[in-house]
Amino acid sequence: MPDAPMSTKQTAARFANALRSFSASGDAFRVLSTVPPRTETPPPPPDSLIVLDSSFNPPTRAHAAMASSAVRQAGPRARLVLLLAVTNADKALGPAPLEVRLGMMEALARELAAPPVQVDVAVTTRPYFHDKAAAMEGAGGYGRAEQVFLCGFDTVVRIFEPRYYRGSGGMGSALGPFFRRARLRVTMRPDDAWGTAGEQAAYVAGLEGTLGRSGGDAAWVRRIELVTG
DSSP states (O other): OOOOOOOHHHHHHHHHHHHHHHHHHTOSEEEEEEESOOOSSOOOOOSEEEEEEOOOSSOOHHHHHHHHHHHHHHOTTEEEEEEEESSOSSSOOOSSOHHHHHHHHHHHHHHHOBTTBOEEEEEESOOSHHHHHHHHHHHOSSTTOEEEEEEEHHHHHHHTOGGGOOSTTHHHHHHHHHHHHEEEEEEEOOBTTTBOHHHHHHHHHHHHHHGGGGTOOGGGGGGEEEEEO
């Protein structure tokens, strides 16, 4: 007989314990839950690692649509990671506690999981995409799968902001390794703040002419896929 499902309070307590263990470990990345649960015989490494990185405060239908569309395109050898950063470069952590958000992420994972594709609920201490990608690769478990980070257009604009790369090596040393292991799948949602779909596509195309002046590489643009929301 299957175990009875945990209550919301029990789920939050389980994730609170997992977060304390993660915090004490010094790890940069950790999977806290897998849906369906992992078996004694692990599945083969995925060909594609679809990463939905968000504050999940709360998870939305837009999150679900972005993830399910990407997984369908990637095929049965994909794996989906719902990733929560316990440190965010641009957003405050409130109001929902992290353990509550992780419980909501696990509920979303149950909606999205469709054998043979599994969904990992994971956390990271890294605030930026390029650091998250390196932490995931360094943790092992995913082989040499190509990482596909899902994001909205506003995130693309932030990724190429020079102010985030003022350290040694600049944008090139940060994003060069990222685009060798990963690509971006960008969902366009035209609005007053970010313009029409055509304007958003023109911005991305225009990066080929501007990235070099910021220490980047025009070839990165070929690692960006634009899709409609």
